[in-house]
Amino acid sequence: MSTAVETPRRKLAWSGANLIVLVYAFIPVLWIVSLSLKDTGTLNDGKFWPSSPTRDSYSQIFNNPDFLRALVNSIGICAIATVCALVFGTMAAYAIARLEFPGKRLIVGVSLLIAMFPQIALVTPLFKIETAIGIFDTWLGLIIPYITFALPLAIYTLSAFFREIPWELEKAAKMDGATPFQAFRRVITPLAMPGVFTTAILVFIACWNDFLFALSLTSTSRSRTVPAALSYFQGATTFEVPTGPIAAAAVVITVPIVIFVLFFQRRIVAGLTSGAVKG
Amino acid sequence: MAEINLRNVVKRYPDGALAVDNLNLDIADGEFIILVGPSGCGKSTTLNMVAGLEDITEGELIIDGKVVNDKAPKDRDIAMVFQSYALYPHMTVGDNMGFPLMLAGVDKATIKKKVGDAAEMLELTQHLDRKPANLSGGQRQRVAMGRAIVRSPKAFLMDEPLSNLDAKLRVQMRTQVSRIQKTLGTTTLYVTHDQTEAMTLGDRVVVMRGGIVQQVGSPTELYDSPRNLFVAGFIGSPSMNFLPAEIKGDHLVSALGEAAMPDHVRQAVHGQASGSGVILGLRPEHFEDARLVGDKPGATFTAQIDIVESMGSDIYAYFSVQGSKGAQSAELDEIARDAGQDMSAMGEEITARLDAGARVQSGSPATLWYDTSKLHVFDAETGQNLTLGAGAQLAV
Ligand SMILES: Nc1ncnc2c1ncn2[C@@H]1O[C@H](COP(=O)(O)OP(=O)(O)O)[C@@H](O)[C@H]1O
Ligand SMILES: [Mg+2]
Numbered sequence: 001m002s003t004a005v006e007t008p009r010r011k012l013a014w015s016g017a018n019l020i021v022l023v024y025a026f027i028p029v030l031w032i033v034s035l036s037l038k039d040t041g042t043l044n045d046g047k048f049w050p051s052s053p054t055r056d057s058y059s060q061i062f063n064n065p066d067f068l069r070a071l072v073n074s075i076g077i078c079a080i081a082t083v084c085a086l087v088f089g090t091m092a093a094y095a096i097a098r099l100e101f102p103g104k105r106l107i108v109g110v111s112l113l114i115a116m117f118p119q120i121a122l123v124t125p126l127f128k129i130e131t132a133i134g135i136f137d138t139w140l141g142l143i144i145p146y147i148t149f150a151l152p153l154a155i156y157t158l159s160a161f162f163r164e165i166p167w168e169l170e171k172a173a174k175m176d177g178a179t180p181f182q183a184f185r186r187v188i189t190p191l192a193m194p195g196v197f198t199t200a201i202l203v204f205i206a207c208w209n210d211f212l213f214a215l216s217l218t219s220t221s222r223s224r225t226v227p228a229a230l231s232y233f234q235g236a237t238t239f240e241v242p243t244g245p246i247a248a249a250a251v252v253i254t255v256p257i258v259i260f261v262l263f264f265q266r267r268i269v270a271g272l273t274s275g276a277v278k279g
Numbered sequence: 280m281a282e283i284n285l286r287n288v289v290k291r292y293p294d295g296a297l298a299v300d301n302l303n304l305d306i307a308d309g310e311f312i313i314l315v316g317p318s319g320c321g322k323s324t325t326l327n328m329v330a331g332l333e334d335i336t337e338g339e340l341i342i343d344g345k346v347v348n349d350k351a352p353k354d355r356d357i358a359m360v361f362q363s364y365a366l367y368p369h370m371t372v373g374d375n376m377g378f379p380l381m382l383a384g385v386d387k388a389t390i391k392k393k394v395g396d397a398a399e400m401l402e403l404t405q406h407l408d409r410k411p412a413n414l415s416g417g418q419r420q421r422v423a424m425g426r427a428i429v430r431s432p433k434a435f436l437m438d439e440p441l442s443n444l445d446a447k448l449r450v451q452m453r454t455q456v457s458r459i460q461k462t463l464g465t466t467t468l469y470v471t472h473d474q475t476e477a478m479t480l481g482d483r484v485v486v487m488r489g490g491i492v493q494q495v496g497s498p499t500e501l502y503d504s505p506r507n508l509f510v511a512g513f514i515g516s517p518s519m520n521f522l523p524a525e526i527k528g529d530h531l532v533s534a535l536g537e538a539a540m541p542d543h544v545r546q547a548v549h550g551q552a553s554g555s556g557v558i559l560g561l562r563p564e565h566f567e568d569a570r571l572v573g574d575k576p577g578a579t580f581t582a583q584i585d586i587v588e589s590m591g592s593d594i595y596a597y598f599s600v601q602g603s604k605g606a607q608s609a610e611l612d613e614i615a616r617d618a619g620q621d622m623s624a625m626g627e628e629i630t631a632r633l634d635a636g637a638r639v640q641s642g643s644p645a646t647l648w649y650d651t652s653k654l655h656v657f658d659a660e661t662g663q664n665l666t667l668g669a670g671a672q673l674a675v
Contacts, residue, residue: 171332172365175436176379176426177353186378190369 029254036247043243057244058252066221067249070229075256077139077225078207081146085203086196088147089154094184096155097162098170108155115152123216130217137219145213150203157202161195162188197264204260208253226253281343281433281466282308283329288338290324290490298324300490302338309464311457313481315471316513321490322470326436329468331355342433353382358427362439364419366411366426373398373407376425383430397425400459417448424459434466441476453479474514478502486510508662511560511655517630522559522600523659526551531656533559534600538578541652547666548656557665560655563595566631568638569646579648582629587641594633596645 035043037053045051061067096104126145130136135144165188173183189196214228221229230249233242283306290299299321306312314322327333329340331352339346347355358379366375374381376397377390385393398404401421411419420440427435440456441449457480460467471477477484478498486493486501486509494506498514505511511519524533526548531538540548548557569579588595631647639645656665 166363166365168361168363168365169367171330172359172361172367172426173378174332174352175330175357175359177382177430179353182382186382187367 032247032250035243036251038244040244057248061245061249061252064233064245066224066229066232067226069221070224070226071252073139073221073223074208074225074227074253077142077146077223078204080139081143081150081207082200082204084143084147085150085154086200089151089158089199089203090189090192090196092151093155093158093162094188097159098167111152111155114148115156119149119212123212126213127216136217137223139223141217142213142223142225145217146207146210150206153206154199154203157199158192158195161192161198164195165191201261201264205257208257282306282341283434283466283468284339284341285325285329286339286341288325288328288340289336290321290328290333291336298490299328302492304485304492304495306466306468309466311460311467311469311480311482313469313471313477313484314487315474315477315484316487316493318472320487322472322487323438324490325487326359326438326468326470329434330357330359330436356433358430358432358435360423360427360435360437360440362442364411364423364443366419366422368411371408371410372403372414372422372425375411375422376403376429379426379430393429394425397429400428400462401425401455416444417452420444420452421455424456428459428463431463432465434468435460437467437469439471440469442471442473456480475516478514484514486513488513504664504667505560505655506664506667508558508560508657508664511657511664515562517563517595517632519560519562519655520629520631521657522561522629524557524559524656526555526557531557531559531654535559535580535649536578538649538651538654541576541654544651544654544656544666551658551665556659558657558659558662560657560664561629561649562653563630563632565650565653566596566629566633567648567650568633568636569648570638571634571636572648575648575650576652577648577650579646581644581646583644584639584641587639589635591635593635594637594639596631596633596637596639596647597628598631599628 031048034048034050036057037055038045038050039052039054039056042051092107095101096108122145127136130141135141169187169191170183173187174180178186209227210225211227214225215231218224218228224232226249230246233246233249283304285302285304288299288302289297291297302325304312314325316322324333328335331347331350331354335348340348342355342357367378370378373394377394380390380393394407395404398407401424403418403421403425406414406418406422411422414422420443423440427437437456441452444452453476456469469476469480471480478501481498483495483497484501485495488509494501494510496504501510501514505514505519508521512521522533522535524531526532527537529540529545531540531544551557582598582600584596584598586595586597588597633639633647639647654666657663658665
C-alpha cells in the first residue's frame with residue numbers, strides 16, 4: 001500500500017481476487033447463519049439477511065435432548081479417536097522416520113492403501129462385524145473405524161515432521177545419558193509438538209465431519225453424532241422440514257472446530273528447531 | 280577419567296562398506312588424542328564406535344579395563360561434542376548444559392552450581408537464560424562444550440567441533456579447547472580433518488586413510504619421521520615436496536640434479552636395486568639460498584623462480600622443475616587425490632621456505648641449496664619411507 005508507484009494497482013488486483021475467493025467461501029456460511037436466525041414465517045422469503053432475527057431455532061435445538069446427546073457423543077468420540085490416533089500415530093511415525101526395519105515399506109504402503117480405500121465399501125462389512133460382536137451403536141463402534149482411517153493421515157503428517165528433527169539431537173541425548181524413551185520424551189516430543197498439533201487438528205476435523213459411519217453404524221441417539229443426528233431432526237409437523245433448527249445445529253457444530261483450530265494454531269510455531277545445529 | 284583401548288576394531292556398515300579396518304589404539308588416562316585424515320577415512324565412525332552410537336563389527340573396545348562393546352552410550356559415561364553442536368533448541372543454554380545432570384538425577388541445587396561453574400569457565404554466564412537460536416556460532420560451540428564438561432565424564436569425544444566456526448574464531452577456540460582439556464585432564468579423542476588442529480592440539484596424533492591407521496605418534500614424530508608418503512604429504516603446511524628420482528650408485532638423480540646420498544640414506548636404500556625408482560621428499564624449510572649456506576653438506580641446483588612471497592620472517596619461493604625422470608608413482612597420484620591438498624602438482628611444483636635474507640626474485644633464476652641430511656626417500660611402489668630405521672617401520 002505504501003511503497004512503490006506501480007504497486008497500488010497490483011495490490012488492488014490481488015485484493016480483488018482475494019475478496020472474490022473469500023466471498024465465494026463465506027456466502028454459504030453466512031447463508032446458514034442467516035437461515036438459523038430466521039423465524040418460520042420469513043424462512044422462505046429469499047432475502048439474504050433475516051428481517052427479524054430470532055433465537056428460536058437455537059433454543060429449539062438446545063431443548064432437544066437428542067441434539068444435546070449427539071453433541072456429547074460427537075465431542076467424546078472424536079476426542080478419544082484423536083487422542084488414540086495421535087498416540088499410535090506418533091509412535092508409528094517415529095519408527096518410520098527413524099528406524100530401518102523389515103516390513104517398513106509394507107506398513108507405509110498399507111497405510112496409504114487404507115487412506116485411499118473407499119469407505120462406502122466398508123460400511124456393510126463393518127455393520128455385520130459390529131452387530132456380530134456387539135459394538136454396533138456404541139461409542140467404541142465409531143471410535144475404532146475413526147482411528148483406522150485417521151491413523152494413515154496421522155502417520156503421514158507426523159513422519160514428515162519427525163524427519164525434520166535433526167538426527168544428531170537424538171544422538172546427543174543418548175550421549176547425555178538418556179534412555180531411548182527419555183530421548184523421545186524430553187527431546188523429540190517437544191520438538192515434534194507443532195506437528196502433533198497440526199495432526200490433531202486434521203484428525204479431529206476428519207472425525208468430526210464424518211457422516212457415513214455415523215449414520216450407518218448407529219441406530220439410536222445413544223451414540224449418534226451430530227452430523228447423523230441432524231438428518232433425524234423433525235419439524236413441528238411431519239410435513240414441515242426443520243430448516244431453521246438444522247441451520248442452527250450446523251452453526252453450532254462448526255464452533256468447536258473453530259475453537260480447536262484457534263487454540264492449537266498458536267502452538268504451531270514454525271521454526272522451533274532453529275538453532276539446534278550449525279552456526 | 281579413563282584409559283581407552285581399541286583392539287583390532289573393524290567397522291563394516293550394513294551396506295558392506297568397510298569404514299574402519301583393524302584399528303588398534305591405546306589411549307592413556309588424560310591423554311589428548313587426535314584422529315586426523317581426509318574426509319571419509321573413518322574418523323567419525325571410529326568416534327561413534329567409542330561413543331556407542333555405532334556397533335562394533337569386530338574387535339574390542341575397552342574402557343577402564345572393561346570391554347564395553349555391548350554397553351549403551353549412557354552406560355559408558357562419555358561425553359561428546361558434535362560438529363553441528365546438536366543443542367536442544369527448546370531448552371535454554373542453562374537447561375542444555377544441565378540436561379545430562381538432570382538425566383542422572385542430580386538435585387537442582389547441584390545442577391545449578393555445576394552449570395554455573397562451567398558457564399563461568401566458558402564465559403557463558405550472562406547467556407544462561409537464552410535459547411540456542413539467539414546465540415552466535417562461537418557461543419553455541421561453547422554451550423556444546425559446556426554440556427560435555429558439566430558432568431565430569433570419563434572421556435570427551437569431539438567430532439570436528441570447530442569446523443563450523445570462521446577462521447579467526449577457530450584459532451581462539453582451539454586454544455580454549457586445549458586449555459580446558461589441560462585444566463580438567465580428561466581423556467579426549469578429537470576428530471579433525473585439519474592437520475593444523477591436529478599438530479597444535481594433540482599429545483598424539485593418529486593419521487588415518489581409507490579406514491586404516493597410517494601412523495600414530497606425537498606431532499613432531501609425524502612431522503620429522505613420517506612412515507609413508509601419505510603421512511608425509513598430509514602433515515605439514517605447506518606440504519612436503521615430492522620428486523620422482525632414481526638411484527645411481529651413491530647418487531640420487533632427480534629433477535633437482537644429482538645429489539650424493541648421505542650415509543643414512545645410502546644405508547636405507549641399500550636394498551634397492553641400482554636404477555630403481557624412488558620418491559624424494561623434501562620439506563619446504565630444508566631449502567635455502569645457496570649463498571647463505573656456506574659449506575654445509577647438501578646439494579645445489581638452479582631454478583627459475585616463479586613466485587616469491589615474503590612473509591617478513593621468511594620467504595616462500597615457488598618454482599617448477601622440468602624433466603622429472605625416474606619413477607612415476609601410482610601411489611603418489613592416489614594420495615594426491617585422497618589428501619585433496621596442494622599435492623596435485625607434485626613432482627613439478629616445488630615450494631621452498633627461505634631465510635628472509637635470501638635474494639630471490641620472481642622471474643629470475645636462483646641457485647638454491649637443499650639439506651640432503653633431511654631428505655626422505657620413499658619406495659615408489661609401496662609409498663613406505665625407506666629412510667626410517669627398519670625397526671620404526673615395523674612397529675605399528
Ligand atoms: N551409515 C553409514 N552407512 C554406510 N556407510 C557409511 C555410513 N556412515 C559412513 N559411511 C562410510 O564410511 C566411511 C567413513 O565415514 P566417516 O567415518 O563418516 O568418515 P570421516 O568422519 O572420516 O569423514 C565413508 O566411506 C562413508 O561413506
Ligand atoms: Mg566425519
